[in-house]
Amino acid sequence: EGLRQTIAKQLKNVLIDSYHAHSSDRLYSPDAEESGRRSLRNGVLNYLISLDDPEMLDLCINQYRSTDNMTDRMAALGLLTNIDHPARQEALEDFYEQWRDEALVLDKWFAVQAVSILAKTLETIKLLITHTAFSLHNPNSVRALIGTFASANLLRFHEENGKGYRFLADCVLELDRLNPQVAARLLTLFGHWRRYDEDRQILIKGEVKRVLSYKKLSRATYEIATKTLA
Secondary structure, eight states, rough: OOHHHHHHHHHHHHHHHHHHTTTOOOOOOOHHHHHHHHHHHHHHHHHHHTTOOHHHHHHHHHHHHHHHSSHHHHHHHHHHHHHSSSHHHHHHHHHHHHHHOOOOHHHHHHHHHHHHOOHHHHHHHHHTTSSSTTTTOOHHIIIIIIHHHHHHHHHTTOOOTOHHHHHHHHHHHHOOOOOOHHHHHHGGGGGTGGGGGGHHHHHHHHHHHHHHTTTTOOOHHHHHHHHOOO
């Protein structure tokens, strides 16, 4: 056990050294070298934050607050959204206040919350749908929040209780009345249902059939639903 702790400590120190070694005082640059440096540094921060260490949390918070570029800020914010800690909400509120008038940036804010691994993520998404900055009439917002959840959050979308599937089907039915093309595009996210285990296959097919049972379904959504089950 003592050896294990020693190795863990050494590994942690190596990661911290690597994180700081790839810091830079240079102004933001999109060139390949700087992009690679940021990517590696944020990858190391991802490992460090998983250690559940207050010092590593502080490191992530500091990056969010002090960075001069959106890449590093979003990387830090994304890691904070996976932690059930007051710093999470503080960072999310701060980001919103800074960018509340920039719709395309706010789409990043919606998306980063949609991929959170926290158990309450689906409930958070349902609340965000009622947010003043979100509109089902805006395809970009729909893709950023609902689409990102269903396509990128494999852990929470595919929970065994099927709530993620029901949520997506509910959104498809709601959107079908507003924008059938967006609704149909969302429904395609059920298209790979055969890749999953039998229980999940049954749940997904049940939701697609529920969509099909809607009497006023648009032609676009109807075609995707029937192709999905074919």
